[in-house]
Amino acid sequence: MKRQRLSLCLLFLIGFCGLVLRFPSALMAAEETPTPSGTPAAKGAAEHPSVRAVGVHRWNDEQRTANVVYAQRGDEIWVDIINFKDWVNSLGDKKPQNHEIKDLILYLDHFPLKGVSPIYWYEGQEFTDKSVEYTRTTVGFSLVRNDSSKPGWSHLLNQPVLNRKVIVSVGFANGEEIDSWVNPKQVTEKDQQFYLTVIPKFRTAFGLIVILGALIAFLGLARHTHIIRDASAPRRPDGQRPYSLARGQMAFWFFLVIASYFFLWIVTGDMDTLNTSVLGLIGISAGTALGSAFVDASKPI
Numbered sequence: 001m002k003r004q005r006l007s008l009c010l011l012f013l014i015g016f017c018g019l020v021l022r023f024p025s026a027l028m029a030a031e032e033t034p035t036p037s038g039t040p041a042a043k044g045a046a047e048h049p050s051v052r053a054v055g056v057h058r059w060n061d062e063q064r065t066a067n068v069v070y071a072q073r074g075d076e077i078w079v080d081i082i083n084f085k086d087w088v089n090s091l092g093d094k095k096p097q098n099h100e101i102k103d104l105i106l107y108l109d110h111f112p113l114k115g116v117s118p119i120y121w122y123e124g125q126e127f128t129d130k131s132v133e134y135t136r137t138t139v140g141f142s143l144v145r146n147d148s149s150k151p152g153w154s155h156l157l158n159q160p161v162l163n164r165k166v167i168v169s170v171g172f173a174n175g176e177e178i179d180s181w182v183n184p185k186q187v188t189e190k191d192q193q194f195y196l197t198v199i200p201k202f203r204t205a206f207g208l209i210v211i212l213g214a215l216i217a218f219l220g221l222a223r224h225t226h227i228i229r230d231a232s233a234p235r236r237p238d239g240q241r242p243y244s245l246a247r248g249q250m251a252f253w254f255f256l257v258i259a260s261y262f263f264l265w266i267v268t269g270d271m272d273t274l275n276t277s278v279l280g281l282i283g284i285s286a287g288t289a290l291g292s293a294f295v296d297a298s299k300p301i
Helices: 002-032 084-090 150-156 201-224 245-268 276-298
Strands: 050-058 068-072 076-082 105-108 111-113 118-127 133-142 163-166 168-171 193-197
Touching: 050 068, 050 168, 076 084, 076 168, 084 133, 111 150, 201 245, 245 276
Parallel strands: 068 193
Antiparallel strands: 050 076, 076 133, 105 111, 105 168, 118 133, 163 193
C-alpha cells in the first residue's frame, strides 16, 4: 500500500511539474504569434511599379475588358500605372526635377513622344487577389503628331503596314521609362496587346479613290483632247496630232507628286508635306513644257 501511494504521489508530482513548465511556454508562444493586421497590404509583397493596361477613351468611357486594343493618330488613350510614386522614388539620382504626373510623356516601342503629355489623370487605391494594396494611376493621352513628337512618330510610321504591334509605356523626357506589361508577345490570354494603326482604312480608301479618279480622267482627256499633244505639229494619218514629250513628262511628274502627297497624308496625317525640293521638281517639269511651247511658237509657219 505504501508503495502504491508513493507511486501515485510521484506521478502526481511529475504531472504537476509538467503542467507548470508548459504553461509559460504556451504563454510565450501566444505572445510571439502575430495577430492579423487590419491592413491587407501587410499580407503580401508590394506590387511592382509598371504599366498594366491601356485602352481607347471613347464617349466618356474607358473600355477595360478588351485584350486587343486598336488606336490611331487622333485617338485618346488611357494608361494604368501601378505604384507610380514608388517608381519615381526608385529612380534616385536619375529622377528629373519635374517628376509629377503632369510631366509624364507617352512611350511607344520605347520611343518617347515628347509632345504627347497627359490630358487628364486620377488615382485610386485597389487590392489584388492576394489582398495586396496598390495605387492605380490612370493617365489619359491624345495621340497627336506635333513638332515635338515628330521624331518619335517617324520611327513608328517608317513601316507602311495597316497595324503595328507596339509596347505602351510612360516616362519622363530624360529617357526614364517605367516597365510595361502591354507587350506585343502575348504569353497568356490575360496579356494585353496594343496595335497602332499606321494606315487607316478610311483615309486609304479615300486617297485611292481620288488618285484613281484623277488618273482615269486624265487618260480620257489625253485620249480625246490635245492636253498632252503637240498642237503645232502636223497631224498624223489618223487625223490626231502627236504626243508632246515635254507635256507628257510634266504630267508624269505631276501625278507622281500627287500620289506621293496622298500617301504621306494617309500615313502621317500631315497636310504640309510638300517641301521646296518637290516644288522645284514640278517647276522644272513645267519649265520644260513651257520652253518647248516657246520653241514651237518661234518656228516659221
